[in-house]
Amino acid sequence: MQAVVAGDLVADLRRSIAQVTSADGGWSYYPGRESRIEPTCWAMLALSATGGEAIRVEQGLSYLHGRQRAAGRLLEDSVGTVNYGWNGLALLTDVVVSGPSSSPWRSRLVDALLAAKGVALPNSPALRQDNQLQAWSWIDGTFSWVEPTALCVLALKKAGMSGPAAARLEEAELMLFDRVCDAGGWNYGNAEVLTQDLRPYVPTTALALLALQDRRDHPVVRRSLDWLVAHATAEHASMALSLAAQCLQVFGLPADAPRALLVEQQARTGFLGNVHLMSMALLTLGAVNGAPPPLALS
Amino acid sequence: MSRHHPLQAGISRRTFLTLPLAASVATACRRSEPPFVESEFVLPERSAVGLFPAARYDLDLADVVFRGLGELGVDVRGRSVLLKPNLVEYEEGQAINTHPMVVVGAAEAMRRAGASRVLVGEGPGHRRDIEYLLGSTGLFDHLRELRLEFVDLNHDDVTEVATRSWFTGMRTLMLPRAVLAADVVVSLPKLKTHHWAGLTCSMKNLFGVVPGAVYGWPKNILHMKGIEASILDIVTTVRPALTIVDGIIGMEGDGPIMGHGRPVGFLAMGTDLPAVDATCARVIGLDPAQVNYLWAAGHFLGNTDEGRIEQRGEPLSRYRTSFDLIESWQGKRLRRSP
Numbered sequence A: 001m002q003a004v005v006a007g008d009l010v011a012d013l014r015r016s017i018a019q020v021t022s023a024d025g026g027w028s029y030y031p032g033r034e035s036r037i038e039p040t041c042w043a044m045l046a047l048s049a050t051g052g053e054a055i056r057v058e059q060g061l062s063y064l065h066g067r068q069r070a071a072g073r074l075l076e077d078s079v080g081t082v083n084y085g086w087n088g089l090a091l092l093t094d095v096v097v098s099g100p101s102s103s104p105w106r107s108r109l110v111d112a113l114l115a116a117k118g119v120a121l122p123n124s125p126a127l128r129q130d131n132q133l134q135a136w137s138w139i140d141g142t143f144s145w146v147e148p149t150a151l152c153v154l155a156l157k158k159a160g161m162s163g164p165a166a167a168r169l170e171e172a173e174l175m176l177f178d179r180v181c182d183a184g185g186w187n188y189g190n191a192e193v194l195t196q197d198l199r200p201y202v203p204t205t206a207l208a209l210l211a212l213q214d215r216r217d218h219p220v221v222r223r224s225l226d227w228l229v230a231h232a233t234a235e236h237a238s239m240a241l242s243l244a245a246q247c248l249q250v251f252g253l254p255a256d257a258p259r260a261l262l263v264e265q266q267a268r269t270g271f272l273g274n275v276h277l278m279s280m281a282l283l284t285l286g287a288v289n290g291a292p293p294p295l296a297l298s
Numbered sequence B: 001m002s003r004h005h006p007l008q009a010g011i012s013r014r015t016f017l018t019l020p021l022a023a024s025v026a027t028a029c030r031r032s033e034p035p036f037v038e039s040e041f042v043l044p045e046r047s048a049v050g051l052f053p054a055a056r057y058d059l060d061l062a063d064v065v066f067r068g069l070g071e072l073g074v075d076v077r078g079r080s081v082l083l084k085p086n087l088v089e090y091e092e093g094q095a096i097n098t099h100p101m102v103v104v105g106a107a108e109a110m111r112r113a114g115a116s117r118v119l120v121g122e123g124p125g126h127r128r129d130i131e132y133l134l135g136s137t138g139l140f141d142h143l144r145e146l147r148l149e150f151v152d153l154n155h156d157d158v159t160e161v162a163t164r165s166w167f168t169g170m171r172t173l174m175l176p177r178a179v180l181a182a183d184v185v186v187s188l189p190k191l192k193t194h195h196w197a198g199l200t201c202s203m204k205n206l207f208g209v210v211p212g213a214v215y216g217w218p219k220n221i222l223h224m225k226g227i228e229a230s231i232l233d234i235v236t237t238v239r240p241a242l243t244i245v246d247g248i249i250g251m252e253g254d255g256p257i258m259g260h261g262r263p264v265g266f267l268a269m270g271t272d273l274p275a276v277d278a279t280c281a282r283v284i285g286l287d288p289a290q291v292n293y294l295w296a297a298g299h300f301l302g303n304t305d306e307g308r309i310e311q312r313g314e315p316l317s318r319y320r321t322s323f324d325l326i327e328s329w330q331g332k333r334l335r336r337s338p
Helices: A002-019 A037-049 A054-066 A084-098 A104-115 A146-158 A164-178 A202-211 A219-231 A238-250 A256-273 A275-285 B014-018 B020-030 B061-072 B100-112 B130-137 B139-145 B177-181 B204-209 B220-225 B227-238 B273-284 B292-297 B327-332
Strands: B047-053 B080-085 B117-122 B149-152 B158-162 B172-176 B184-188 B190-194 B198-200 B242-252 B260-270 B309-313
Touching: A002 A037, A002 A256, A002 A275, A037 A054, A037 A084, A037 A275, A054 A084, A084 A104, A084 A146, A104 A146, A104 A164, A146 A164, A146 A202, A164 A202, A202 A219, A202 A238, A219 A238, A238 A256, A238 A275, A238 B130, A256 A275, A256 B130, B047 B061, B047 B273, B061 B100, B061 B242, B061 B260, B061 B309, B080 B100, B080 B177, B080 B204, B100 B117, B100 B139, B100 B184, B100 B242, B117 B177, B130 B139, B158 B177, B172 B177, B172 B227, B184 B204, B190 B273, B198 B204, B198 B273, B204 B227, B220 B227, B227 B292, B242 B273, B260 B273, B273 B292, B273 B309
Parallel strands: B047 B309, B080 B117, B080 B184, B117 B149, B184 B242, B190 B242
Antiparallel strands: B047 B260, B158 B172, B190 B198, B242 B260
């Protein structure tokens, strides 16, 4: 029964996402609004992983290519700030949907990501962490956070980066290890504030583990994976359930429970009509049997 | 209160200048020119602040708000209203967020008062998963039942607007179009302590209108520019017309997330946000003059001097209490007459 429901839902999601492509080839967070990088990437990942809609995916790539500015970074049309989380996601998407490539667009984007760093700050007694570690911030001039760091690390690893990238990746991994919560898993950026331990969240933990999937023997990864297994269905929301399921799948663990709840979540909230969330759900529920998980490093 | 601006006069307070998070505001204080056009800000002679009894969330809060609108002379007939609650994080049984029944009550009151359209909008700065927050707090079910449109402010289309003050140094802000299109923006905060800023109430709540998809989470650029400075620039630029504070159960201690609930028993309302926040600070035993952004706001944006605040509804003394404060805020309690 569950498989039938999920099958119907997959078809519905595919149709809905394909129908709301913008004229510029991208997707907006909510239908009828301006195209943005994040929903465009998740829509492309979802459609390409579930087969077909190759033209839509190509149009999505054109949208991403059209956002590249002089320094190689991608900038949304009406937004004045470069978001490094979405730039990392765009690189990841390009690698997943286009495969190995030495395109100038990708090379410039890689260079831009390698040049970007979160700011280093003096260490503070209010935060039990190493503020000197520089990974990736959401935007220029700010501090490194778990999500943009995880997206950039995963993208650069998926792109097969080595050489000059190695030092950046190593420091970014150190930053993720440094910010792990006591129980395992990750909050958004800090593990503790003013002597209070912060609690980990499912989406951030899943993203960080995806970025660290090639470090499975590291104690932080093992502890955090244990935490995720225990909490994969704790947050009833499509982002958490989708990322948890994808992460568990990449680590070769059963993901039926979060996938089943994802189907229920659609019935409850319709994913708020948010294209980004619908696409994450489609990527999670609609992957072709036997195909490697799209976010796996292989 | 003197109309002479402290920024112009170079007045400073030792506490104000020594707090690291107030550095950018303090820098502004040392400038010869204030970081705004003075003629655009005129303090009203007096500001009305209503404290309306509401001991529980299962009361008819729409009636409380509706009567409050009348008491304060707020007219929303034919106007579009955007309600901005404070959704931060969910912990079962904890008083972190604006209670869904306060949002429901405010929305029903606005409709009853003749608003042409009522929207609810939020762009959480902490949890970026709005579906999780709406679902876990129970607000999603109420929105659906009342057919209330919700706007995800973190992911709305944006327009660049000139800031009306520049304590942060930022001359423009990208703001969600839903906020800019609303005739009336209503801040709908929870009354809470805040471990960095002292108090999070109607002014600090407006951090949530700044889109995370543009500025990242937790609206990190605003923290880097200074929380107090950012609060001032956002409030001057967004120009909220009204606030309705969920003071039924507030949060004391290590707010805005890790504190604990404290029943207070009112909804506070007013059109002068600094006046409402200063009143709420006095209620919980915090000296508004020690809350940096309130101190600054009181010199150009609204009345924080008790003598210029006209109390409506119940007297402040009915609710006066002493919230638990973390150590760094202990010295900033209101000194009361014996």
